[in-house]
Amino acid sequence: MIFGTTYNVYLGYCRRNYKHKSELEPETSMTQSLGIEQYKLSVVSGGKPTLNSFSSVTGNKNIARLSHDQQNYVIPFNNQIKVYSVETRQCVKTLKFANNPVLSGIFLQEQDDNESIVKILLGDITASQQENAHLITVFTKNGHVVVLNYKGKLIESPKHFKICLENEELSNVFHSKGNYRILTTFKDPKQQTHNCLQSARLYGLTFDETKAQFDLTHQTEWNNIILSNTSSNGKLLAYMCKDASTKDQEQKSISVVSLFDDSVNLNFPLSSVLSSQTQSLSSNTRYVSSMAVDNMGEQLAIGFASGVISIVNLADLQIRLLKWHIDSVLSLAFSHDGSYLLSGGWEKVMSLWQLATNSQQFLPRLNGIIIDCQVLGPQGNFYSLILQMTENTSNADYQFLLLSASDLNSKLSINGPLPVFNSTIKHIQQPISAVNTKNSNSVTSLNHSKKKQLRKLIKSKRQDFTTHVEINPINKNLYFPHISAVQIFDFYKNEQINYQYLTSGVNNSMGKVRFELNLQDPIITDLKFTRDGQWMITYEIEYPPNDLLSSKDLTHILKFWTKNDNETNWNLKTKVVNPHGLSVPITKIMPSPRSINNSQGCLTADNNGGLKYWSFDSHESNWCLKKISLPNFNHFSNSVSLAWSQDGSLIFHGFDDKLQILDFDTFKKFESLENTKTVSEFTLDSEIQTIKLINDTFLIVATRTTLNAINLLQGRIISSFDLYPFVNGVYKNGHLDRLITCDEKTGNIALVINQQLTDSEGAPTTDYKSRIIIFDSNLSTKLGNFTHHEYVSWIGWNYDTDFIFLDIESTLGVVGTTVNTQLSDEVNNEGILDGLVNTTTVTSTSNNDVFAEQLSQLSSRCRKSDTNDKNANGNDEDEEDITLDFINGEKKDKLINMNSFTSMFDNIQNVQMDTFFDRVMKVIT
Structure with missing residues (x-):
């Protein structure tokens, strides 16, 4: 009881002290307004090839189209249409949806995020003369029809029509000698229990030039379709359906019909074409x-x-x-x-x-x-x-x-890019x-797998869809670890450069079928480059077969790779098995700065506080272990972070909620001179997720609850703000590092905040929006604030002036200062996150009430002072800036919240009162 009373007294003092500090005047917003003009967000690359889904009644999944002269291959992506030359194997034309208002309105601003292309026809089917070889007609799932020029310049206002469909989705389009048919699919309300069944309607399609619209003529309808496919010439349809004339649910029939005439119309039970053994x-x-x-x-x-x-x-x-x-x-x-x-x-x-x-x-x-x-x-x-x-x-x-x-x-x-997401x-x-x-x-689990996955996505508390990507510092190529291989992707050319297997497994040499699918190949979990880009460092985990006594004995392997400029594949130079001991994983890899052995070295950390320094020895012509620091903690943690000073003298080691400054020469805690006093250890309020060293002066530390800027010269936290509503419990330990990066030249920092959207009733959905925020080096000024319509899984600095990011749709974007007319600028897309942005007019019926309310509470302390600044300068600040002005650095000292004292209760037994007071004072000072 005494302990609880004492804690409440000190917590009250902390709250009063925190309230007093939050009333400090914020810094001028002049730099912020200038910064908004400097940074721009553009979605420019990546994407997934589009294909008809497995549930499509047509059965034909490939939508790509070969031109009449067989020289070009037109293939749709989820963010663009690409045209490849069959002769040169190169992409010769890209039609980006975001660069055209018509295409952007169809694919990027539709209420239904499942909008996609279902068919591409050569020529303009709306014109009486269809001889123009440069035009294609694109059909979408929701009935949009767009005529595009795939060889010349993308027309700003292409022909755009809408086919009127009622509770139907366009599935396929057929043509023969100037006649057109469309196939639509819909769910029969009588078959709600059978998710695999669909019904289809066949319509005749004609274009009325006087009314400038498409007219439909109903031809026929088929129900209870399970599977189907069309002939290669698009004139015949074969489908299998459940027989509605019998009570036997297993009775199925197969039909083959002509789409343009009555020349073929066959129907027979499936049992009639099964062999005697099969039945x-x-x-x-x-x-x-x-x-x-x-x-x-x-x-x-x-x-x-x-x-x-x-x-x-x-x-x-x-x-x-x-x-x-x-x-x-x-x-x-x-x-x-x-x-x-x-x-x-x-x-x-x-x-x-x-x-x-x-x-x-x-x-x-x-x-x-x-x-x-x-x-x-x-x-x-x-x-x-x-x-x-x-x-x-x-x-x-x-x-x-x-x-x-x-x-x-x-x-x-x-x-496109091949990211591996955490979930x-x-x-x-x-x-x-x-x-x-x-x-x-x-066969038995097929009907339940999709529903089960959606329920899991909605109900799961941890919405961690982050991924690991590494940028080569020399050629700026993106490296995606892909299970046992690595994909090398050129961001600027928007194409895959190479796909190389880096491990030895069954899947590398042959396909796996049946029970062999349960054999797990080695997985590459981390990949880094030395600063000079000459060496690639990979960390992989090998899994033994299941159902053995040794099935849990994992093998951890550290590999060092190199390649010459004229080579395509990386060559293995050094392989280290279990570098930190048996069954001890590597939780972090940090390449050395250029001042240490010309950057040909790295640090590896384990989950018990141990550190090892590896370096390339020119005399041995191999990578060797040079230094070792034994574990100095008495518990295990996967929250491990590393940073290294540019001169190579200091190492910053984050382990759980402790941040230690180590001397690289001795691998021990840094000790200051006799006449100076320097802090060599910090205790944060929760587990450290990532640390970034900025200009050898500021240390940015992100925990599960806060984002802090530590001034190393002063040895104290100079600014901090709350991350708890956006981060706590969402990401796996250490994965927040994938959503925070820094520009090592300017010291600017990029942070990603992802938001799960809700429906009209406030229930969570599987849709997301994200926000990318750019700060200066000490978190005192916000330089940019951008919204993106998808969940951002990774962001990284491209060793130049820009930040590259990837979302869960595998599209790549850039936030930077470079200006390119081919980039799709989204900085002025207002209203993308209306509920998130407009906190002053949010209502109880908004889809984003909870999220907006949290942002409103966090930013309310600085809104009054911001209003005064706005009146004084005569400038209206953007609503997005008002929403996140709590990030603008008005809190100059450490942030105190309900989570600040959680670490003190991990080991509270037999603690004296004065020791407890010391712990409290460490948190609030």
């Missing part, structure tokens, strides 16, 4: 995973989850079996003349079947499993494949391949496999 075996042998129909309507290929392919002769329903796959057949396609069949699945091998002889040709060792294959070109000169890299379960990583049909040589390989993001669905693993969905 008596497991559900995998009866579950249809893919279908394909040839252009003549004579053959139908049915792929099963068991790996068997049935070729059905539609004239007499006779079947023959093709057996090679040992897991689900995920994609099928006939050649134009029906003599060959393409198939692909989990084996990462494309199989080309000659149907007359049943002989096969293979294209093995692809980068991912084959989820779609198509035959392109008037004579079928090209094969297109879509690969999914299922090893990354947090994201949907797709790669598009264009192959020559004559020799199976690759003509194009297209993909699985929304709209990710793994393909079907015969075995339920973390990389796949089984």
Whole structure:
């Protein structure tokens, strides 16, 4: 009772003291207004290739289009349309959505964030003369139709029309000899219990030039569709549906129909084309995973989850079996003349079947499993494949391949950035496999996996979708650790430079199928570069097989790589197994400054406070361990941070809530001279997430609750503000470091704050907005404040003047001072976060009430003084600036809040009263 009374007395004193400090006048906002003009935010690069979803009733996932002359390949991304030259393999044209008001309004400002392209047709279908080879017509899911010029300059006001759809989504568009049909999908209210079932309507599509609008003519409707596919010429549709005429829920039928006439109209039960052995075996042998129909309507290929392919002769329903796959057949396609069949699945091998002889040709060792294959070109000169890299379960990583049909040589390989997020993001669905693993969905779990994932995303307290990206200091390329490999991505050219495996695993040499999917390959968890860019340092973890006594004995490996300028791949120079001892992980890697061995060195830290210094020894021609500091803490923590002074003399080691300053020469606590007094250890209010050293003078320390600026010369915290509403419990320990970076030339700091949005009733959703804030070196002035319409997963300094960031849609943006007319400037996009920004007019019905109320409370202390400054200068400050003026440095001393004393209660037993008072005074002074 005495202890509680004493604590309350001191807490009251802290609150009074904190209130008194918060009344200090803020600094002038002149620098801030100048800074807003200096920094700009632009979304300029990255993105994911767009494909029809797995639930699409059309079955054809590839939307990319080959030009009439077969020289260009037009492929849509979620943020742009890119045109590739088949001959040179280069991207020759980019149509960015953000650079055009029409495209921006459709794809970036739609209320439905699922808006996407579903079809691209060559030419202008709204014109009577369609001879212009430079135009394409783009159809979107919500019925938008846009005519674009894909060879010349992007027209500022292209043709834009809207097809009127009622509770339907556009799924596909077909054309034949000037006639057009569209296929729409909708959910039948009678089939709410069956999420995999969809209904479809077929309409005739005509354009009325006098009214400048599209007219629809209803043709037919199909219900209870499970799976479908269209022929390569787009004239036939094959679909499988549940039979509504019988009470047997397992009874399914298959139909093949013509889309433009009545020449083909077949319907037969699925059981009639199952072999005698199939009907008596497991559900995998009866579950249809893919279908394909040839252009003549004579053959139908049915792929099963068991790996068997049935070729059905539609004239007499006779079947023959093709057996090679040992897991689900995920994609099928006939050649134009029906003599060959393409198939692909989990084996990462494309199989080309000659149907007359049943002989096969293979294209093995692809980068991912084959989820779609198509035959392109008037004579079928090209094969297109879509690969999914299922090893990354947090994201949907797709790669598009264009192959020559004559020799199976690759003509194009297209993909965007491949980040690995800490948690699985929304709209990710793994393909079907015969075995339920973390990389796949089984037949039984398919219907529940998507709903389960959405519930988890909404209810989970930790919304950590951060990722690790590293920038090469020499060529500015982005390095994405991708499970066992690393992707090298050129930010400025917006294309992948290389994809290199850095570990030894099963997946590097062959595909994994069935139970092999449970074998976990080594994972690269950290990657750094030396300051000169000549060495790459990687840290990976090897996992033993499951269900063994040694299954929990992980192997930690530190590797040092180098490469010459004329080489593409990095070469391994040194490999260190368990560098900090058996089963001891590396929690942080810090490259040395240029003053230490010409930057060819690094520090590694473990989760028990130990440090090791590694350096390249020119005499040994190898990396060697030079110094070691034994663990000096009596507990474990994953909250470990490192910083290094530019002259190399001091090391700043953050461990849990302790920050120590170490002498590099002795690897011990820094001791000041006799006539000076310097603080060598700080105790923060909670676990330290990251530390940044600015100009060898200021140390920026981010904890779970606060962001602090420490003046090393004065040995005290000079400014601080609260991060608790935005950070606490959201990010995994140490991952906030991915959302804070600093410009080492100017000392400016970039901070990302992510916000989960709510619906009209205040319930959390899977949508996010983010804010990127730029400070000066001591957090006293805000230089920039920007909003972005997606969750930002990483931000980093590009060793020049700009900050690069990545969001969960794999799009890349820049916040910087460079001005480029090709960049899409979003600095004036007001209203993106209305509820977050407009705190003075927020109401109870706003979607962002809670978040806005927190910001309003945090900024209310400085609003009065800001109003006085505004009246004195005669300038109206932007509402975004008013909202976050609590960051403007009005708190010159340490911030005290309800979390400041939490660390004192970790070990409170048998503590004397004077010792407890000393702890309290350390927090408030």
